[in-house]
Amino acid sequence: MKVFVLAVASYAISVLAQDIDALSSLIKEVTVTSDDSGFPSLFPSETVQLTDDVIAAISRELQDNSTASLFMFGSDALSTANSTAKSHCKPLPGDSSWPxxxxxxxxxxxxxxxLIKASPAAAACYGLEYSAEKCASIISDWDTEGFQTSDPTSVMDPLYVGRSCMPPGLNYTNTCDMGAYPTYVVNVSSVAQIQLAVNFARNKGLRFVVKNTGHDLIGKASGKGALSVWTHWLKDKAYYPNFVSKDYTGPAIKFGAGVQVREAYEYAKSVQATVLGGESQSVGLAGWSMGGGHSPLSSLYGLGADQIVSIEVVLANGQFITANAEQNSDVFWMLRGGGGSTIGVMTSLTMKAYPQLPATTVTFNFTAVDGPALDAFWTGIESYVNNMQAFVDAGTYGYYALAILEDSAGNERHEFQMRPFFAPNMTIAETKTLLSPWFDVLDMLNISYNPVYTYKDNFYDAWYIGFPEETVGSDTTMISSRLMPRYVFENDTSRNQLFKDGFKNAVDNGILVIGLQLSGKGIAVDPPTDTAVLPAWRNTTTHLQFVGRFSATADWAIIQNQTLFVTNYTSVLRTLAPDSGCYLSEADFLEPNLQDAFYGVNYPQLYELKKTYDPTSLFFALTAVGSEDWEVQVEDPLPYSWNNNGRLCRKTT
Structure with a gap:
């Protein structure tokens, strides 16, 4: 035995191990042949694979068939026979079935x-791990995207890990517990490591989670007692000017699963191309695209899932496959819109690349005190709602927020923010012309709004200015949402009702309204028909979010009451658009009939594929496909499955 010291992020940990060099050397690079068809070759990290021959070598090296069997690939027969994998509850540290x-x-x-023995990101501020210097750095960086994404366990909404270890000043309990942070993390650099983790977790019946950036707003990358694979450092990129497949011919870019939006946009610019990604700089392309993925370019080119032409993925049985329109097409269909944490771990994706395009951004805000009266403020908002469909039909995107805010003196004010209005393929003059029906009303109302226009000759530069880094790491909000369709805006009665209940009355009830003006059906291309994307996206005019707010020191009863209030209030949107649904990556974990709301008519097929490809339910996440079969027995004073801080068990009824 020897001690192996592994440096990760800003700290070092010690892991007891056997002869690491001897065992890890059994896993060698697989020789992969390629041709000149333009189809992407595997990245170096994907050529290091676990095979049956390697498993046989492991058994010989260990001289222990029982231990070697923990890393065997899964099969229906093995899964049925494996009582550990099919057990009622996932084990926690200290249980007899724990490794x-x-x-x-x-x-x-x-x-x-x-392998990392996990510790909460803020642990250096407490107990045996306390370090004044490290704690000060953590407090300073906690709300930055870079800090949260580069930590192996942290998620951007700690509400869903049980608020178990927050920095001083933000911590509800003033203590530091593991909560729903995973117990162990694999810092992934190869496909073989993912395969080993998948097989080990499945064969031991462990709870298993996947983290890239931790950006998901329901904490899907967390799980009490879980083994996590951290794909954040799979950063390879490759440009293919002549990609050829069954359903697409043209330029494409292949990205490792750890590539984030900013990195993808930068790389695309370097090869004189444009790709779709999220608005946030730190979101990971892989998880974003699997949930559908809205983009500042969605009203032009559609959703993120629409852009994928090929995927590499490790399935729940541990096998590594390529999925596209020609091979493993059912997996390909499911992963394009059916959500992450369902049947596999994506290692890379290949996306369509478009020519570079110019864009104009417009940022501005106005408050009730910037005009003659509160009524004028609301008339200005109503004008935006009345013009929103025309803006979407022009291929633009708008990221807006509306709330009653409080200044440092305790004075309340109504405020609207556009941050930004994004107009691809438009000059400043063309953007002004498009906005004039709305801005003419604001001018008539004597509302001061001072728009700032910026034009760039390429998408990346325009996006970078328009979408700065966001503040993250807070446990003081929860979201409920609805995709509001075109027909609501085309009818005067329903549009007026949307303005009253979705904007004015919501704000008056203390709700923060955040919206994205966009369509999931781009005006420049036809969306593919072979994806699992929620069909409601194709008729969407705005993705409207209601945000409940509470203080960092609020007790769980306050959070529960506020959560239920916002969930129930969102019924005004469900009533206006009963046949629509929700964007599953920015939605309410208490959404009624969530399978229909998140997946629509695709859910029965998604559920059948889940049972086929993951018969032991290795993959679980709140609101994911198949989640209704399980419950998190939450240890906080909340109902079951309100966060990930508890034992995961099969439902008995």
Whole structure:
């Protein structure tokens, strides 16, 4: 035995291991042949794979068939026979079925020492891990995207890990517990490491989660007692000017699963191209696209899932496959819109690339005190609602927020923010012409709004100015949402009702309204028909979000009451658009009939594929496909499945 010291992020941890070099050397690079068809080759990280021959070599090296079997690939027969994998509840540390220290050591050895014994990101502010210098740095950086994404366990909404370890000043309990942070994390650098983790977790019946950036707003990357794979450092990129497949011919870019939006946009610009990604700089392309993925370019080119032409993925049985329109097409269909944490771990995706295009951004805000009266303020908002459909039909995107805010003196004011209005393929003059029906009303009302126009000759530069880094890491909000369709805006009665209940009355009830003006059916292309994207996206005019707010020191009863209030208030949107649905990555975990709301008519097929490809339910996340079969037995004073801080068990009824 020896001690292996592994540096990750800004700290070092010690992991006891067997002879790491001897075991990890059994996993070698697989020789992969390629042709000149333009189809993407595997990244170097994807050529290091686990195979049956490797597993046989592991068994010989260990001289222990029982331990070696923990890393075997799954099969329907094995899954049915494996009582651990089919057990009623996932084990937690201390349970008799929890892996032994020697099993963890062997696992780490096969990984080459990449196993991290997890600790909450703020642990250096408490107890035995306390360090005044590290704690000060954590407090300073906590709300930045870079800090949260570069930590192996942290998620951007700690409400869903149980608020268990927050920095001083933000911490509800003033203590530091693991909560729903995973127990172990694999810092992934190869496909083989993902395969080992998938097989080990499945064969031992462990709770299993996947983290790239932790950007999901329901904390899908967290899970009490879980083994996590952290794909954040799979950053490879490759440009293919002549990609050829069954359903697409043209330029494409292949991205590793860890590539984030800013990195993708930068790379696309470097090859004189444009790709679709989210508005946020830190969101990961992989998870974003699997949930559908809205973009500042969606009203022009559609959703993120529409752009994918090929995927590499490790399935729940541990096998590594390529999925596209020609091979494994059912997996390809499911992963394009059916959401993450369902049947596999994506290692890379290949996306359509478009020519570079110019864009204009417009940012501005106005308050009730910037005009003659509160009535004028609301008339200005109503004018935006009346013009929103025309803006979407022109291929534009708008990111807006509306709330009653309080200044440092305690004075309240109504405020609207456009941050920004994004007009691809438009000059400043053309953007002004498009906005004039709305801005003429604001001028007539004597509302001061001072728009700032910026034009760039390429998408990346325009996006970078328009979408700065966001503040994250807070546990003081929850979201409920609805995709509001075109027919609501085309009818005067329903549009007026939307303005009253979706904007004015919502704000008057203390709700923060955040909206995205966009369509999921771009005006420049026809969307593919072979994806699992929620059909309601194709008729959307705005993705409207209601945000409940509470203080960092609020007790769980206050949070529960506010959550229920916002969930119930969102019924005004469900009533206006009963046949629509919700964007599953920015939605309410208490959404009524969530399978229909998040997946629509696709859900029965998604559920059948889930049972086919993941019969032991290795993959679980709140609101994901198949989540209705399980419950998180939450340890906080909340109903079951209100966060991930609890034992995961199969439902008995």
């Amino acid at each position: 032994s220290p020697s099993e963890w050591n062997t696992f780490n050895s096969l990984l080459g020492g990449s």
